[in-house]
Every structure is written in structure tokens, then in C-alpha cells.
Amino acid sequence: MAITPALDIGKRGLLAQEAALGVVGNNIANVNTPGYTRQVAEFAQDPSITLPGGALAGAGVHIADIRQIIDPLVTRRLQASLTTTGERDAVRDQLERLSGILNDLNQPSLSDNLAKFFDAADALARTPQGLTERQTLLGAAQAVAVELNRRSSDLAALQADLDTRIVDRAAAANDDLKRIAALDTAIVAHEASGSHANDLRDQRQEVLNDLAKAIGVNVLANPDGSLRVDAAGGGLTLVDKGVVVNQIATRADPGNPAALVGNSLHQLGLVNTQGTFLTVDAAFSTGELAGLLQVRDGSTVTASQHLDTLANTLITTVNTIQTDPSALDLDGNSTGAPAVPFFSGTTAGTIAVGITDPRKIAAALSAQAGDNQNALRLADLRQTIQGPLGTTFDGYLALETGRIGGDASLAADSASAAQLLTTQLTAQREGLSGVNLNEELTNLLRFQRAFQASARVISTGNAILDDLMRLL
């Protein structure tokens, strides 16, 4: 065997180890890059050469491929888990906001204000002619009305904010679709030469994961390296072979019955390449968008309806007593005909105290001085089971507190369960695809030693050549 091939083998060894060192260096450099998949250099023997006499001799080494260490199954499961996590996190976060708006545990609260209102009614029943008691009752009623107004307004603001989030998140998901299409195009172009566009694939997977948080997707790999991304619900294709087939879109939905007073909501849908808006509700049945929709059109509306029921029952019952045909104010004037209602409005958002003069409160049912019969009826309301509520006012608030807290608690538990699965899958993915610095440093040493040995092959060949040269 001649000396020159040995030098060539040494050279190829140097190049291969140098390339492997580069891969290790890249892994180390990307140790903190989100979504990075570690790579390994795959060594392969160079084709053998035939020696004189016919024997085959090794010709050295080359880097056959730089491969990503990835488990597609774990990647798919993680993607699906991210969809669930995105949905449940959204529900949990928004229900916590809802619970904060309707929280009756802190002071001042609606239950506290309502208790003060009935305390004032009790005091009026004890002193029906007392102007102080009458003024106190009006003040307490005002506090109840203001708190109901605040809650109603905050619920509407929450719904409006959720709608804005839906529009923003849809736009962000749409950007993801465009980025996936662009990356698909780049990957196909890059991999046409036979190599793997590892970094581009990592970037695409990160964008896919972000998209999966927003909306459930099914992903199929095309033979050319591009992807077909379908909406998990409805089955419509979103991206295929580098082209956005159906975009996520929002449009004003003035007929949405879930809209709270003053709000205009948006409808989610898909827009095809012809610009036609497609209503595909199933496409938005999972993911963060589904979670936001669920709270916007469900929990918030239910809470608002229940608040309105409470407010309306309060308005109706108090006004029924105040405007009883026999009811009389402090000056002996009827408050029934013409009616002098205590509260105005019909909902939590519109309730207001209808009278400003405390003398207009009807505490009496007769013209006798000091009659407290109507004030007693007002005080009785506190413990009376109200038909529309199915319980007392206090009982209803307790039920609502428990219901809203239960919903938020359940959402938190669901989110934790989903997060746990995501954490486990992320750990699996990281366990396989993440960078371990100790491992990389070991590889660094391995390839450094191999590089040094290859260099020694070259220096040995060189020494032999020198020896030969000295013979001349």
C-alpha cells in the first residue's frame, strides 16, 4: 500500500472529525434554544480501494449524514397535548378572572352590600318614621345597585377582552400558518439536494407547536419534506405543500346572542383561497381558541344571566312592596298610584335607586302614624325564598360563589392534568432530543482524540516520506 492513500485517509479523518466537532459545537451552542433537536454526525466508511493483489483496503471515513435524534410519535403526542393544555389553560385563566369579578369573599362584596340593605330594612321596620333610617336604606340600596352595575360592567369588559384575545390569537395562528408554508417551501428546496434541513425543521416544529396550542391540528408529512396540516375538527386543510389553503379568519358577528350589552363579538372561521368565509365551528372545538370561545360565549354569559336574575328579582320584589296599592310614604301619600318604584331598571347593568327623597319610602300600609307594616314586608325579603332564584338572596349568592369557584377549581384541575401530561411528554422529548452538555463534552473529547489520531496518521506518513526522501 502506498503512503499517499494513508495521507488521504488521515485527511478525510481530519475532515470528518472536524465536521463532527462542528455538530457537537452546534449542539452545545443551542443547548438553550427552545425546540432545538440535538444532532449527531453519522460516520460512514469511504468506499474501499483494491490493493495490488486484489485485497480490499479501507479508504477512510466521511460524514454520511447529520441526523436529528427525534421520535415522531412523541412529537405528535406532545403536539396534541399542547392543544389540550392551550384550551384548558385559557379556560382556567379566564375563569379565574371571572371568579375575581364575582368574588364575594372580599370586602366590600355584593353579599355584604345586600346584607347591609336588609339590615337597613330591619332598622326601618323598627323606626319607620326615622329619616336617618330611611336615608341609610337608600344609601345601602345605592351600594347594592353600584356593585351590581360594576359586576355587570366588568363581565361585559371581560367578554370584550376575550373577544379581542380571540381575534388576536386567530391572527397569530394565521401567521403561524404562513410561516409553516414558508418554511415548507424552504425545506423542500433545501432537501432537494438530499441533505436534511434540520434547523428549518426545528423552526417549523416550534411554529407547529404554537399553532397546536391555538387550534387542534393533524399533521401529515409529504414525501418532499413539506407538511399537510389539517384542522383536527372539520378536517379542512390549512396548509399543504407550502401553500396556505384555508386561512383562519374572524368577522363581526352582530347576531351573536351571547353578546352582552354594549359588546360586538367576532365569529371565527376559515377563508379559502377564493376569499370565501367558511363557518367551520368544529375546527375551533379544541385549543386555546376553543377555550376562549367557551368562556366568552358560555361561562361569562351564564354568570351575567344569573347576575341579571338576581338583580331583576331584587328590583321586582322590592318594587312590588313599595308600589303596593295600600303602601304609603312618610307623608301619607300613596306610592302605588301613581307608582313610585324603589328601584329602576331591569338588570344588573341598569339597576338604580329610583327615589332620592327618603320620605318617599313606603314603610306603612295605613295612614296611622308609625305604621311599619310595609317596612316589615321589606325586611322579610331577606329570608324569603324567591321563585326565580329558587332560594333566598343570600342562598343564591352562596350558590353562585360555590358554582363559580367550583368551575374555576375544576378548570384549574383540568389544566393541571393537561399540563402534567405535557410536562411528561416534554420530558420524554427532551430526554431523547434535548442537549446534554456532559454528553456533548464527552463527544467533544472523543472527536478531539480522533482528530488528533488522524493528525498523527498524517504526521507519521509525513515522517515516513521524510525518511524515504533522506534515502535519495
Added chain:
Amino acid sequence: MAIDRVSDSQAFTLLNRRVASLQAAIRDLTDQIGSGQRFTRPEQDPLGAGQVVRYGGELSSLTGFTETTSFGREVLGVEDQALGDAYNIMVRAEEIATQQANGTLSAQDRLASREEVHGLLESLTSTGNTEFLGRRVFAGLAQDVPAPFADPNGAGYSAATAFVGSTQEFSVKIGSTSAERVRITTRGDQVFTTALSALQSLENTLATNGNAAGDLTALAQGRAEIANERTSVGARGAQLDERKTQVAGLTETVTAARSRARDADLVSTISALTQAQTALQAMLQAGSLTLQTSLANLLQF
């Protein structure tokens, strides 16, 4: 799937997650100690939160009952005192009438007795006009109104029509239903008119030198009506006392129940806080040791 390979990112993420979790627990425990409450948001304990709201409403109701029964008891106390005075007035009037009927009074004594009876009439009228916090006790607790009984010194005075006040009975609410009420007033016309008329009649008898024996029955009737009402007042007072005791017991029970549902157990909370702080320190120390152990530290580059 067993995980036998740990990436550096995973190790840091795990440390961060555990530290964040422990810090959140410390925050919650500190909040519990600061507020004295096990939870401040419904989602932390939905069942407990509902109970706390319900107990709060119940306590508010009970406070209302307490205030109302106290008020009713005060009014009935004033009535009892007034009716006691009225009873004594009638007893004295009967003594005078008996003396006159026995014919033991001189003309001068009769004059003096007449003046005394007139004074008794004025006193009983004044008793009938008793006020409590500016409210007429025997006229439906009407506030800031003229005296319900006319002045016996007024022209054309007639005891039978002397009452011009409110005849509305005043009840207070002592329970959750509209049936749970206690009347705390006495209609002045019903309890004093007979007595006043009897006194006026006796005064006339003494003025006209008639025989007071005929007035004794009316006087006894007036006294009996006052005594009967006083008994009724006492019974209603006892009812209010009983209710007040009952409400105090209920208040104590509900307060204790609310405390159990809401209040933090400081001993266990502080213990949990200490444990969480220790766990955090251990986590940070273990993390720093683990993450510092790297091949890079052992190699000479």
C-alpha cells in the same frame, strides 16, 4: 417510557418549575397568615366559599334579630313600668272611692280627695302619653306626634274620647317568617279609656257629693284591664328574652361554623410555611450542586 437521559434544558426547567411551585405555596401560606383566612378566592375552596357567604348572610340576619329583640325588650320595659304606675294610680283611686263610699270623709276631705283624683287623672293621662326616644309607647310608637291623650284640664274634656293617637299595633320581626313577629305596643285607647273614664266619674262623684260606691266597679274594671295588659307585656317580654337567648346561641354556633370554614389554622399554616421554606432551600441547594457538577469543570481545556 423510562427516561434515562436528561438534557440540560430539562434539568433547569425542572428546577425552575419546582422552585416556582414552592414559591407559590409560600406566597399562598403567607397570604393565609396575613389574612387569617384559609382562602380568599372561591376557586381555592368552592364548597367552603359558598358556606362562608351563606354563614355571612345568616349572621347578618341573626344580628338583625338581636337588635330587634333588644329594641322590643326596651319598649316593653318602658310599657311595663308605665302600666305598673297606672296600676298603682288605680289602686289609690279605689282606696279613695272606698273611703268616700264608707262615708268617712269630711267635706274638706272630699275636696282634697277630689283634687287628688284629678291629679290621678292627670298622672294616668301622662302615663298614657309615655314617650320612648320620642315615640309614643301607647300610640303605635308614632314618632314626633302630639300626645295621644287629651289634657284633662282642657275644655270639654271627656275621658271616653280623650284618645286621639294611633291605634296601629306595632310589631317587630324576630324570625325568618312573616309569622314570627311580636307585638310590642299596647293600644292606649284599649288599656286606659276605662280607667280614665272611671277616674273622671269618681272626680265628678266627689265634686257632686254623690256616692262613690257606684264608681268602684268601673275603677276595678280599669285596674283589671291595666293589670291584664301588664301581664301580656310581661309575657311578650319573656318571649323576646327567650328569642334573644336563642339568637345568641345561634349566633355563636354560626360564628364558629364560619370560623371553621374560613379561618386559617395558624399552627398548621405556619408549620406548612416552615416546611415549604425548608423544601425551597433544599431544592435550591440541591439544584445548585447538581447543575454545577459538569464535565467542563473537570476537564482542562
